[in-house]
Amino acid sequence: MINIAAHSFHDATAIKLPQPAMAIAPMLAARGLHSSAIRKVACNETLWCEGDERSHIFVVRTGAVCLSRTLPNGRRIVLDFAYPGDIIGLGADTQPCDAHTVQLTRLEAIPVAAFKRAVAEDPEFGRQASIQVANALSAAYQHVVVISKLSANERLASFLMALSRRNEAHGLSGASVVLPMKRLDIADFLGLTIETVSRTFTRLREAGLIALDQHNVVVFRDLARLRALAAGEGEHD
Amino acid sequence: MINIAAHSFHDATAIKLPQPAMAIAPMLAARGLHSSAIRKVACNETLWCEGDERSHIFVVRTGAVCLSRTLPNGRRIVLDFAYPGDIIGLGADTQPCDAHTVQLTRLEAIPVAAFKRAVAEDPEFGRQASIQVANALSAAYQHVVVISKLSANERLASFLMALSRRNEAHGLSGASVVLPMKRLDIADFLGLTIETVSRTFTRLREAGLIALDQHNVVVFRDLARLRALAAGEGEHD
DNA sequence: CGAAGGCTGTTACACACTGTCACACGACCG
DNA sequence: CGGTCGTGTGACAGTGTGTAACAGCCTTCG
Structure with a gap:
């Protein structure tokens, strides 16, 4: 494991x-x-x-x-x-x-x-x-x-940024990622439901943070804001 | 760690x-x-x-x-x-x-x-x-x-049952536990707020599952139901 | 070749649970 | 006695959930 x-x-x-x-x-x-x-x-x-x-x-x-x-x-x-x-x-x-x-x-x-x-x-x-x-x-x-402290937006951003970093660590571009798994796997990984994952993808897209190609290719349009989201730099506390 | x-x-x-x-x-x-x-x-x-x-x-x-x-x-x-x-x-x-x-x-x-x-x-x-x-x-x-799949009731039950098992493993009674930490620590451990932890203690008490002594001593009144809660045997799926 | 059906993903809406905010209570301590 | 700290409780709002319907894509099969 x-x-x-x-x-x-x-x-x-x-x-x-x-x-x-x-x-x-x-x-x-x-x-x-x-x-x-x-x-x-x-x-x-x-x-x-x-x-x-x-x-x-x-x-x-x-x-x-x-x-x-x-x-x-x-x-x-x-x-x-x-x-x-x-x-x-x-x-x-x-x-x-x-x-x-x-x-x-x-x-x-x-x-x-x-x-x-x-x-x-x-x-x-x-x-x-x-x-x-x-x-x-x-x-x-x-x-x-x-899982315990981030919102749905932040969780998905965290997931995507981790994949982005992984790409970079392997000498690839960190500007986009290919998702090999299905929405249900992402949902179960992030402690959300499949519908929320879907909605969250839509929200990030409408906010101009990402673009989607055929459900499994994510292009990052604002890495700075995505990284801030992923780090949990929200305005709590 | x-x-x-x-x-x-x-x-x-x-x-x-x-x-x-x-x-x-x-x-x-x-x-x-x-x-x-x-x-x-x-x-x-x-x-x-x-x-x-x-x-x-x-x-x-x-x-x-x-x-x-x-x-x-x-x-x-x-x-x-x-x-x-x-x-x-x-x-x-x-x-x-x-x-x-x-x-x-x-x-x-x-x-x-x-x-x-x-x-x-x-x-x-x-x-x-x-x-x-x-x-x-x-x-x-x-x-x-x-944290990702259990409700507040289930999380607290899981926490308490873990302490109970620990007591038993150390040769003590598993029928009650002493909580050395504060509510805030429990809340942050279970991914809840302090208020929810407090309310959940009350709910478990009113449901006859536990009894409380001076905030930090928990007596178990229905271990079977508590264990079922802790295991996440709720009626989902 | 085209229709049927399954699978995956998306969207809408009402609802439940938890978080937030506010305040009360008791214990402890200077 | 007045302060803080830890805890409990209530009202309310917000986020995510569950259910459902729908769209797109693929395979299957008539």
Whole structure:
């Protein structure tokens, strides 16, 4: 469930984290683990469920993965998304959440046994993995902040700005983003309903902050105001 | 910011986690780290701030510590509470949140250098620490669930049931709990306002679910219904 | 080829819950 | 005794929700 790039996924977190420079991926490669079996998984396929014994560490190559939990009454909460380059499945041996694809996704699957062997042989390797878990925790804290204290406008802006920053961190333009997931996934991630997400997109568009192309491409027209919204710089208190 | 007992602090998490049995505390004791300098800290004192370089790992002996973040506009979010027996400060070298006491608190302070030395000398020690961070992550996920999908009644019930379970895990009665923190801290923890927390206490009392003694002692009068509330078994979906 | 149907997203409107503002009450303390 | 602090309660407004209807796009199938 650990999203190695989670530190770039939430707004404020991106600024405040120590920036581990993601040293674990090269280390995986150096150990030959990075070239493990590659799986091609269809959209809406489940990788694991909450409570499962962890069997693999996955590296997302293309597509997107959604990490979620489900309440007894069926209500679902999306905890994080994993994009190409992200590593998921670090952390405890028992999965703390469900994981399923939201697109056609290609994954590298590293068996847990091989991963643990690498950790045992190289303490630094384990240390880097721990850092990633700590970063995921910091990202989860940020998620709590977003959900508990931001308005619908601010939440969506926060989500979009995190994607924008992620683009920039990967050398792409931060001026627009492609949304790989559906409105329902965004709603469950932001603690809103699908209708509110839809309305909020409309509000941001009418306010001149964004423009929309075919539902899943967002072009930013006023990054400064969007960033202010995302940071929760509203006039409360 | 890691709360070693966080797994018993959130409701559903308590059921689902692998139960690490908190192996790290005895290990600290075995290494002599557990008997480090003991600090006595007054109420409302800050232990560290978000962004600070981590200097110590703390073990709470008496009192209670509040882990929080603050938004640019002053809004505060409580991420977790740490109670006697909990370890805080595990994880990254840069603090991902603020920490301050909400009571007169006694703490054991273990310098980070000593802690890291212990990890370097004993891989199992580091492994146990990592497990605690992973558990804190799982607890943070649970916190996201509570805040994003539960009503005010359910949130407060979830909070109270977590405290009840914690009491039971420590060999005490789960039939009542003492609240060491103020209403405002609870409100910021549950993503509510202080007024709503107050009204919710009243609602639970009038519904016969709890009884209150002098604002900070809660007696549970219907644990079954409280647990159902806490689990989010409402009639949605 | 075109119509039917499903899926996703958008919009409208009444309503419920929570937040906001205001004030009262009691405990504690100088 | 008067001040502050923490808490509880009421009236009211605002945001988001739930329900519903509708539009656009795609696949399916006659």
